[in-house]
Amino acid sequence: MISFGPMSITLLLCAGQGLVLAFLLLCARRNKTANRFLALLITAVAALITPYIIGYAGFYDKWPWLSFAPFSYTLAFGPLIYFYALSLMDRLPTRRWPHFLPVLFQFLADAIVFPLPLATKNWWDGFAHAPVISPMLEFATLISMAAYGIAALRRYRLYRQWLADNRTDGVDFDPSWIRNFLIALALVALIWLGFMAANLINPARNYFDQFLLYVVFSLLVIYLGIAGWRHGETPFPAFRMEPEKPGRSDVEKPVMERDWTGRGKNWLREIDEAEYWRDPELTLTSLARRLGTNTAYLSRALNESARENFNAIINRRRVAAIQQWLSSPDEARDLMTLAFEAGFSSKASFNRAFADFAGMSPSAWRLKSQKQRALESV
Structure with a gap:
């Protein structure tokens, strides 16, 4: 039955x-x-x-x-x-x-x-x-x-x-x-x-x-x-490993003889001068292309010179720029406008990076800056 x-x-x-x-x-x-x-x-x-x-x-x-x-x-x-x-x-x-x-x-x-x-x-x-x-x-x-x-x-x-x-x-x-x-x-x-x-x-x-x-x-x-x-429609980026092909600035010395720290400092200087970090679509691959190298060389040089990976180096600069903008008494733009101006592409990445590098949320930092300016004006 x-x-x-x-x-x-x-x-x-x-x-x-x-x-x-x-x-x-x-x-x-x-x-x-x-x-x-x-x-x-x-x-x-x-x-x-x-x-x-x-x-x-x-x-x-x-x-x-x-x-x-x-x-x-x-x-x-x-x-x-x-x-x-x-x-x-x-x-x-x-x-x-x-x-x-x-x-x-x-x-x-x-x-x-x-x-x-x-x-x-x-x-x-x-x-x-x-x-x-x-x-x-x-x-x-x-x-x-x-x-x-x-x-x-x-x-x-x-x-x-x-x-x-x-x-x-x-x-x-x-x-x-x-x-x-x-x-x-x-x-x-x-x-x-x-x-x-x-x-x-x-x-x-x-x-x-x-x-x-x-x-x-x-x-x-x-x-x-x-x-x-x-998670069925989460757009995970595809994992791509770029072949280690030398760029225009990577052909003069064998790999083992290169001054990775010095090269990394030069590239960091170029990143700061050109403000590449403001590009919301920036990736290690696109940055390497702009600098005339490949991802393997760039990653090694940045790690040895800054002791940070690509993500930390770029987002640290974005956060520092927003902190500088917020320190100005004339800055009235909302936080997300500043985030997009600095190169962040989403609220989640902005909030996470700001908390990591500033030790507090963006709104808390803005309030702190306003209080400091008020005390200085007394």
Whole structure:
């Protein structure tokens, strides 16, 4: 008899909500490739939950031929995790299909057995699937998730450093969602590993004992759907590493013989004289082009001369200019007008940079300047 009770309804509602969110991700206008990977990941997790939804409702008791229906695509989790994170930050590799060969074999392991007679399926389950194949696929899934997750985390760290070194508006493209996405999956993998260990210790455990694990999977589906949809149209800048080609001023000496500190000071002087920092579209690449060098040389010279990265050097000058303007008694322009005049492209990047370099908010600094002028006039 089919009966949807609290266990099956709980999982059904979560999986259904996840599929709705996956559909919304597919409709997003930006980050289309990334959102497709995330939608596929959510769908794969929902598919993993499906046998427990119908199992708790009595489907397998009424229709035992449903056993070995191919619902499990867990070996796709790792590649989908990696390609989702990578497609938000950088170019994808051209050959992606080899990464999904393991999940094809996983699908075939069930699909080949599914149409066989029930007696044959029961024999195969007791002989090979339950004691060998199923645990092997679970361990392979966790190993795959760990390997791809570590690769994604390494790329995330490089990307975060690249934002700080190459752009002044990195706060507008905060990639923390990618880190949180990886942390959530790591926590689920650890819980999954704990349930696998419990099953090995006590083989008598049945699928009712797995309910809490599939609640965790259900919560993961909802989290990925909601948080992924919220960030689905965030325009993360593409990670680009420029080849170290010498510019017009970089050809006279071998790299090891260059005076990076002196060169950096010269470039800082040129930045100040030309007020390049007032350009809201300024990046390390565009600045290197103006100075006749490349990003690798410019970044090294600036770091060695100023002991700061590109982001700090440019935003420090923008904040200093605004502080100077605010010190004038005739300055009546609003703060955002000053911010845009100094080269900031958003309120978020302006407020963050001002707090970092002035130690207070822009409005607090303006009030402080006004009080100082009032005291000086007494």
